[in-house]
Amino acid sequence: MKLEDQLAMKQLVVFLGTGGVGKTTVAAAAAYHASQGRKTLVLTIDPARRLADALGVKLGSEPVEVTPNFHAQMLDTKAALDKLITRYAPSPEVLRRIFASKFYQQLSDAFAGSEEFVAMGTLHDILQDGKYDLVVVDTPPSKHAVDFLATNAKLIRVFESGLVKYLFKPTKFLRLGSGYLANVLARWTSQEYLKEVADFMGTFDQMFLDMEKRVRAMQAILVDRQRTSLNIVTSAEYESIPMTQGLYNEVTKELKLRVDACIVNRYLPRLKGMEAVVDLREDKAFRQGAVRRVTEATGANAEDAEAFILDAVRAAQFYEVLATQHETNVRALQASVSAEFHFIPALPHSVHTLEGLRAISEHLLGRPGARSGSVPASANP
Amino acid sequence: MAGPRLSILLGKGGVGRTTVATALAAGLASQGKRVLLLGAVSNADVEARLRNEARGIQLQGRLEFREVNSRALVDELARTILAMGPMTDFILKHPAYDSMVGIMPGVHELALLNLLYNLQKGNEFDHIILDGPATGHGLHFLEAPEKSSPIMAGKLRERAEAIRAMLQDPAATEMIVVTTAEEMPVRETLELAAAIRRGGFHLEHVVVNRWLPAVLDHPGAARVLRSLAEDEAQRAKLSRSIAHKSRINVDQLVTALTLVKGQRDEALEHRGTLESLQVPLSIVPLIPDPEGRLMKVWDALALKPREVGA
Numbered sequence: 001m002k003l004e005d006q007l008a009m010k011q012l013v014v015f016l017g018t019g020g021v022g023k024t025t026v027a028a029a030a031a032y033h034a035s036q037g038r039k040t041l042v043l044t045i046d047p048a049r050r051l052a053d054a055l056g057v058k059l060g061s062e063p064v065e066v067t068p069n070f071h072a073q074m075l076d077t078k079a080a081l082d083k084l085i086t087r088y089a090p091s092p093e094v095l096r097r098i099f100a101s102k103f104y105q106q107l108s109d110a111f112a113g114s115e116e117f118v119a120m121g122t123l124h125d126i127l128q129d130g131k132y133d134l135v136v137v138d139t140p141p142s143k144h145a146v147d148f149l150a151t152n153a154k155l156i157r158v159f160e161s162g163l164v165k166y167l168f169k170p171t172k173f174l175r176l177g178s179g180y181l182a183n184v185l186a187r188w189t190s191q192e193y194l195k196e197v198a199d200f201m202g203t204f205d206q207m208f209l210d211m212e213k214r215v216r217a218m219q220a221i222l223v224d225r226q227r228t229s230l231n232i233v234t235s236a237e238y239e240s241i242p243m244t245q246g247l248y249n250e251v252t253k254e255l256k257l258r259v260d261a262c263i264v265n266r267y268l269p270r271l272k273g274m275e276a277v278v279d280l281r282e283d284k285a286f287r288q289g290a291v292r293r294v295t296e297a298t299g300a301n302a303e304d305a306e307a308f309i310l311d312a313v314r315a316a317q318f319y320e321v322l323a324t325q326h327e328t329n330v331r332a333l334q335a336s337v338s339a340e341f342h343f344i345p346a347l348p349h350s351v352h353t354l355e356g357l358r359a360i361s362e363h364l365l366g367r368p369g370a371r372s373g374s375v376p377a378s379a380n381p
Numbered sequence: 382m383a384g385p386r387l388s389i390l391l392g393k394g395g396v397g398r399t400t401v402a403t404a405l406a407a408g409l410a411s412q413g414k415r416v417l418l419l420g421a422v423s424n425a426d427v428e429a430r431l432r433n434e435a436r437g438i439q440l441q442g443r444l445e446f447r448e449v450n451s452r453a454l455v456d457e458l459a460r461t462i463l464a465m466g467p468m469t470d471f472i473l474k475h476p477a478y479d480s481m482v483g484i485m486p487g488v489h490e491l492a493l494l495n496l497l498y499n500l501q502k503g504n505e506f507d508h509i510i511l512d513g514p515a516t517g518h519g520l521h522f523l524e525a526p527e528k529s530s531p532i533m534a535g536k537l538r539e540r541a542e543a544i545r546a547m548l549q550d551p552a553a554t555e556m557i558v559v560t561t562a563e564e565m566p567v568r569e570t571l572e573l574a575a576a577i578r579r580g581g582f583h584l585e586h587v588v589v590n591r592w593l594p595a596v597l598d599h600p601g602a603a604r605v606l607r608s609l610a611e612d613e614a615q616r617a618k619l620s621r622s623i624a625h626k627s628r629i630n631v632d633q634l635v636t637a638l639t640l641v642k643g644q645r646d647e648a649l650e651h652r653g654t655l656e657s658l659q660v661p662l663s664i665v666p667l668i669p670d671p672e673g674r675l676m677k678v679w680d681a682l683a684l685k686p687r688e689v690g691a
Binding site: 020021235238240243246249272273275277289296297304307308310311312314318321346349350352 | 393394400425564605606608667670
């Protein structure tokens with residue numbers, strides 16, 4: 001399904017992608033576009049600092065309205081976990097003890113490294129509140145790009161293994177202190193630490209019951225094609241292609257989900273007449289003529305114009321080589337990925353202003369209101 | 382120094398870390414070293430392609446790829462520590478163990494480090510290269526032994542401390558950060574470099590990958606480009622004057638040049654930031670053509686006789 005239709009119809013639009021392909025920018029640009037017609041939130045995980053400034057989001061902050069109907073929220077895993085614990089702690093005294101325990105510090109450190117767990121929970125609460133028509137998610141930079149989607153399944157396995165139910169009977173767990181299992185565990189960890197774990201878990205059995213409910217609800221939303229769509233963002237670089245193919249295979253074959261669109265970011269389209277510039281390299285007489293023409297057209301002195309022509313030839317040659325590679329790479333990708341393809345041409349500067357986001361969204365989706373081909377004429381190989 | 386040398390490559394996803402790791406491995410093997418390349422992030426498609434590229438290279442030594450099977454490593458670690466005979470199998474097969482391994486913090490990192498430790502004690506290789514996890518995970522990876530040591534007991538704790546000592550010994554281990562000259566990768570490189578130093582590890586080298594060639598640096602050329610980019614009338618005049626002689630499209634040319642120039646300027650700025658780290662930099666040019674790419678990257682890596690800059 002085309003991105004434009006997803007943004008008009010779905011409740012949740014997810015962007016997946018391997019690292020460094022500009023997922024965050026694409027997600028923000030798509031959300032900006034959608035906000036022209038629907039109340040939209042982009043949940044962003046790790047924006048470049050200047051983009052975060054442009055969106056006005058700060059770590060740990062509540063959602064902010066960037067422009068009318070366009071809201072942004074940045075995920076802070078540690079803060080989200082603290083919030084969750086605070087909500088369920090039976091008393092301030094217990095809360096203080098939990099926050100001071102080594103177990104909790106380690107747990108929150110670990111969560112800081114696995115944003116997908118917290119992202120999933122935060123996302124669930126946002127959807128539950130129903131404040132937005134559409135939520136756009138920029139997924140975390142996971143070890144594996146599918147970890148975000150696989151999170152729920154992993155947690156459900158934990159619940160189903162019975163481990164949680166066993167551990168959350170505090171009496172049973174505390175009795176471990178002198179038993180056989182305690183001796184086994186003591187080979188791994190200290191008694192003091194085990195007491196902290198028991199303390200934590202005993203206090204929060206209600207939290208884990210709720211968590212199980214949330215995890216199952218979230219999984220149901222993710223696989224519901226009426227409500228949710230999945231997109232892959234990629235670059236056209238040589239290295240990105242097998243990574244994106246791998247990601248696509250995992251999503252479609254292992255998780256059995258469908259990929260709606262594939263967005264090729266920072267694409268260098270073939271441009272008209274570039275070979276003719278490259279040909280100047282071989283043709284000294286014409287090159288001299290070109291210097292004169294540039295002088296006449298721009299009023300530059302001959303020295304500058306000559307430097308320009310020499311550099312233009314080298315840069316054009318470089319551009320041609322890259323654009324040809326991009327074309328080849330994307331063709332290989334299109335042969336193995338079955339989804340709607342969208343192209344965003346490379347821009348001279350990194351995007352970190354609202355203006356930049358608007359430009360990206362116009363490349364991707366056309367101007368709001370006018371249904372237009374987002375693919376540059378020569379970009380669709 | 383006893384045992385093989387260990388190089389750990391870290392860096393943000395998408396900067397070409399795996400390519401640099403493979404080029405380093407292939408280059409060392411071409412010089413007669415026995416090299417093991419370990420991939421912390423397994424991706425069959427990427428690996429197949431790199432194996433294929435490395436196949437064409439004349440090796441004086443030996444190059445072995447090994448995919449890191451995280452789960453098997455955790456089991457191996459558990460066996461070492463538990464040492465309970467038949468009971469061990471019972472525990473490893475239990476669904477509770479299985480599900481815990483999926484979510485337990487730090488256990489995968491520790492298991493991988495345990496593998497490195499065992500390999501480093503062996504004599505099968507001269508050089509072990511770990512194509513490490515991406516930055517965020519890279520930090521947790523390096524911190525795993527320290528973070529987990531206080532909560533662990535017995536053998537596991539001893540092992541974690543031995544691993545940490547190995548990682549901090551500059552004679553045994555070096556950290557190499559791979560980046561591109563772009564905002565986010567550079568920012569993560571700075572964070573990573575700070576964490577590496579804070580943790581008492583040795584940052585050997587920063588590799589700046591996909592470096593753009595020096596085009597449009599001439600101030601006069603840049604002035605002409607800006608003037609054309611800003612003034613449609615100038616472009617139109619040049620188009621008319623050139624139209625009967627050539628198929629050159631002035632508008633498209635100016636678009637392409639502005640793009641290359643903009644990226645070049647940003648790259649120079651970011652390189653300046655990286656130089657402030659005062660760590661040797663290798664500048665690896667962007668190599669669009671896959672043919673012979675690995676050896677070109679190896680040639681650009683200043684990791685052999687050390688030197689700074691391009």
